[in-house]
Amino acid sequence: MRISRTLTATAVGGALTLAGMAAPGSAVAAAKYPGQVTCPKGDYQLCIDGGPGNFTISGKKFSGHDNAILLRNVKKVTVSGNQFTNLSGSTGYAGVHVQNSSGIVIKNNTFSNLRNGGNMHGVYLVKTSSSSITGNKFSTISGDPVRIRDGSKNNTVSGNTFTGSGMYGLFSEWGRLDKGETCGSGNIFKNNKYKAGGYGGKAISLVKWGGRGGGSTGLKLTWNNCKKASIVNKGGNSKL
Numbered sequence: 001m002r003i004s005r006t007l008t009a010t011a012v013g014g015a016l017t018l019a020g021m022a023a024p025g026s027a028v029a030a031a032k033y034p035g036q037v038t039c040p041k042g043d044y045q046l047c048i049d050g051g052p053g054n055f056t057i058s059g060k061k062f063s064g065h066d067n068a069i070l071l072r073n074v075k076k077v078t079v080s081g082n083q084f085t086n087l088s089g090s091t092g093y094a095g096v097h098v099q100n101s102s103g104i105v106i107k108n109n110t111f112s113n114l115r116n117g118g119n120m121h122g123v124y125l126v127k128t129s130s131s132s133i134t135g136n137k138f139s140t141i142s143g144d145p146v147r148i149r150d151g152s153k154n155n156t157v158s159g160n161t162f163t164g165s166g167m168y169g170l171f172s173e174w175g176r177l178d179k180g181e182t183c184g185s186g187n188i189f190k191n192n193k194y195k196a197g198g199y200g201g202k203a204i205s206l207v208k209w210g211g212r213g214g215g216s217t218g219l220k221l222t223w224n225n226c227k228k229a230s231i232v233n234k235g236g237n238s239k240l
Contacts, residue, residue, distance in 0.1 A: 033046075033057065034048075034051040034052050034053070034054075034055055035048045035053070036048055036051075039070060041091070042067055042091045042093065043065045043066035043067055043089055043091055044066075044067045044068065044069070044070045044097070045067070045068050046062075046069045046070070047069075047070040047071075048070070048071050048072065048074055049070075049072040049074070050072070050073045050074060051074060053074045053075040053077055053103070054075075054077075055077060055078070056077075056078040056079075056080055057069065057077070057078070057079045057082065058078075058080045058081045058082060059081055059082065060082050060083070061082070061083040062082065062084050062085075062095065063083070063084070063085045063086045063087065064087075065089065066087065066091045066092045066093075066116070067087060067091070067092060067093050067094060067095070067097060068094075069095070069096045069097065070097045070099070071096070071097070071101055071104060072098075072100060073099070073100050073101060074101050074104075075101065075102050076103040076104075076105075077101070077103075077104055078106075078107070079096055079105070079106045079107075079109060080105070080106075080108050080109065081108050081109065083109070083110045083112075084096070084109065084110065084111045084112070084114065084122065085111075085113050085114075086112075086113050086114075087113075087114045087115075088114065088115045088120065089116060092114070092115070092119065092120045093116075093119070093120070093124055094114075094120065094122060094123060094124035094147075095121075095122050095123065096109075096123045096124070097124045097126075098123070098124065098125045098128045099126045099127060099128065100127045100128065101127075101131070102129045102131065103130055103131060104125075104128060104132075105131065105132050106123055106131070106132070106133045106134075107133070107134045107135045107136065108134075108135045108136065109137075110136070110137045110139075111123075111136060111137065111138045111139070111141060112137070112139045112140055112141075113139075113140045113141075114140070114142065114143075115140075115141070115142040115199075116142060116143070117142065118143055118167045118199075119142070119143045120141060120142050120143045121141065121143045121144060121145060121146065121147045122136070122138045122141050122145040122146060122165070123136075123145070123146045123147070124147045125146075125147070125149070125155060126150050127149075127150050127151050127152060128148070128152045128155065129153045129154050129155065130154045130155070132155070132156045132157075133146055133155070133157045134156070134157070134158050134159045135159050135160065137160070137161045137163075138160060138162045138165045139162075139163045139164055139165060140163075140164045140165060140199070141164075141165035141166065141199060142167065142199045143166070143167055144166045144167055144168055144169050144170065144171070144204075144208070145162055145166055145171075146170065146171045146172070147171075147172050147174060148172075148173045148184050148187060148230075148231070149173065149181070149184075150175055150182060150184075151182040151183070151184055152173070153184050153185045153187065154185070154187065155184075155186075155187045156190070157170075157171045157187075157188070157189045157190075158189070158192060159191055160192045160193070161240070162192065162193070162194040162195070163194070163195045163240065164197070164199060164200075164201075165198060166198035166199055166204045167198060167199060167202070167204065168198075168204055168205065168208045168223075169205040169206060170189070170192070170194060170198075170204070170205075170206050171187070171189045171206070171207050171208075171231055172207065172208040172209065173208065173209040173210060173211055173231055174211040174212075175210075175212055177212050177226075178212065183225075183226035183227070184209070184231070185230055187209075187230055187231040187232070188232055188234050189206060189207050189231060189232070189234065189237070190233070190234035190235060190236045190237065191235075191236035192206075192236075192237045193237070193238055193239075194206070194237065194238075194239060194240065195240045206237060207231045209223065209226060209229055209230045210223050210224045210225040210226035210229075210230060211223050211225070
């Protein structure tokens, strides 16, 4: 049986905020967000493509699917105070998957128990800039909890807590430079808390940048292919 709950929309400081909890399998689209569209293949639960931006997605629980939120071609969207838990499947990419966007704020969310053969991420930024990931809790995530790709730049990961998450790094870049994708730049990792060891206790780095290949590409996964570091550890990070 499908259960849906009505979401309420209120204007807060000129930005649209939609709040409410969505049960697993429910229609998250009970209330329309600006730019909301029917989701593409990949078992996403909420998809935004274009529109005016300047709104907040808050107070919801996303679970029981491959992925949760997909943001495309949008500016100034805040994802705050949500739960992303028990996401897994053959097409699992991320709890929050962002493409060709800027000014995205992902804060004070919980990402837990996300798994898909080492490729599942908490947050995945592709061609995305000037965004921040702060104050979130990432735990038990099979892939790197924060991943960027293809020219993502000037993004900051700070003030988060990481436990039992990551295959290679807590904040990493992967890309197909041989297929025309570009290196990122100006991305910063700082002032985070973490437990040593990634998913399954494997030793990982805090940051990894310039990856190419791996997975289904048939190429060996290598790192540091970019001419300069696209992710920089600015320090202030501490072990739990």
